[in-house]
Amino acid sequence: MSLLQARRDWPGALLADRLEISARTVRRDVDRLRELGYRIRAFKGPDGGYRLDAGSELPPLLFDDGQAVALAVALQSASVGGGFEEDALRALTTVRQVMPERLRHRIDVLRITAVEAERGGAESPVDARVLLTLAAAVRDQEVLRFDYGSPTASGAADDAPGPARRAEPHGLVSHAGRWYLVAWDLDRDDWSTFRVDRVRPRSHTGGTFTRRKIPGGDLAAFVSARFKGSRGGEGWPCEGSVVLRVAASEVIPYVREGDVEPIGADRCRVRLGSWSWTSLAASFGRFDAAVDDAQPAALRHAFAALARRFEAASA
Template identity: 40%
Template sequence: MSQDLPGRMLRLLSLLQTRRTWTGDELAERLDVTLRTIRRDIDRLRELGYPVEGTTGTAGGYRLAAGADLPPLLLDDEEAVAIAIALRTATRGVAGIEETAVRALAKLEQVLPIRLRHQVATFQAAAPLPVPWSTGPTADPSTLALLAAACRDHETVTFTYRRGSGETGRCRVEPHALVAADPLWYLVAYDTEHEEWRLFRVDRLTDPAPTGHRVTPRALPAPDAAAYVAERLAAAPARYTLHATVPADAATVRARTYSLPGRVQPVDETTSTLDLAADNPRHIAEQLLGINLGPDDTIHGTPELAPHLERLGRRLLRAARALTRHSENGDSQGTGTRRE
């Protein structure tokens, strides 16, 4: 038996865990061995309990199937640290994942080498668990996992989808990518029935099912999935809109309003235009709090938005006047927490 056999089999197992299916020739080339050696190593993995399946077809190949027990995962240093950090932070927008993530993190940290455990501990000290500010819609973790696998394997899936109007229908799509746009998750996919690219909110998606049918990936009509999501969200119709000229450079306005790409356009080095749109007027109001608007004649938008902004303005003004009165009366408690 070759002295390099244990290391080669570990590398083979690692390759099988990184992709759905490998041909024998691909594995042989990666490991710089013969196809016959690959077959023998596959047999040894099976003897050790790893469920390696052989696939049929023109190319044939091997894949690591789901087994009765979860097989050990092989991670390099960077992957292990990345997963640990992700488990500390990836709790928003996914239903019921907080406790599960903490349990998984505890198991991972138990087996981390000391050098990597120190890196994770340093991050935890500097960045504790996030405060759950958002209480909006959340996605089911099992649905996300199924869709992620379908994106990876280019496998067509079906599901029931509920539109914003409440109408539901069955869809058959070719998944391309999952994109998190806090706090929502979106599926970018090609709708085979309507023959067009579409954007699906994962929290409105139920009963997903893989079809077993794989397809050749299509070219996305955007630089990447994140850009596609940003473009579609920016172009989506909304109940309330506001357009304004802002006396600040575009980079500052984008940062302070958390606007999608394309919503802020530069006019010159000190002026930019801002386009906001939302079905909830509170979202627009919150974005406006971080900036100073320009002259009144440069502000346009949905008239129905005005009373919502006015009510918010009155509430803030009432709070400011109350603080001023307390200060004048020497009644300040001085117990507020400073926020940077």
């Protein structure tokens, strides 16, 4: 089945040669697969052989180790967000039940937190073996020793010279198409998020550790805050509001993380957050409407700074 799924057509002689069996045994095995529900069609000719077609019912599926791990990761991610939580959880349970014990043990170490966010760029592929190694370290509360570098075109990290980085891993997070390890960075004595595609674990761990309390209360809140530029909570570090001279109905479709309060037929107050006051002021400009009553004072100062810069640019 693994070979039949790998390419469209398999000449019978080549299939027998790859499996090191006779053509008669190939025919017998194909008949047994058909009895299981697989639609395997025979084609004639000088290179007559077999083709796996889609059927009307879902027969038993066959995955190699890498595919099984990838499937479990995808199902666990879907089970914590995306609208398919119940179906994904049931599918994950079904897949786990039929896995061999060696694979089931590896899958059971995975504990994934998915943070909903807009995908801002290309996704970064990760090595399933690295993901499972990190998951095991999180579960066993083992200090990680690893190299940390820039990802290569293949997704693996470049060789990083120097001593190994050391961290206490607390969880794996999927955010905007990338994987992150949330850990207490022993070299910096602070919390850090490490991109998994840049991590290359070393063979020996650095002993065990006692779990710490994650800022914000949980992994999702911590990561959301970090990507907003905040270190003290889940919210944005800079939050403010303005009155826009435009109808609320024209603004609401373009405000994801914020509030819109109608004020009459052609005015509304909009509250937004950002990682800096200058960025926040610029974000209000995208609505292409006159701005009144900016609050707080820091936001007004940011508008003034932007006005000077844009005036200089226009000259």
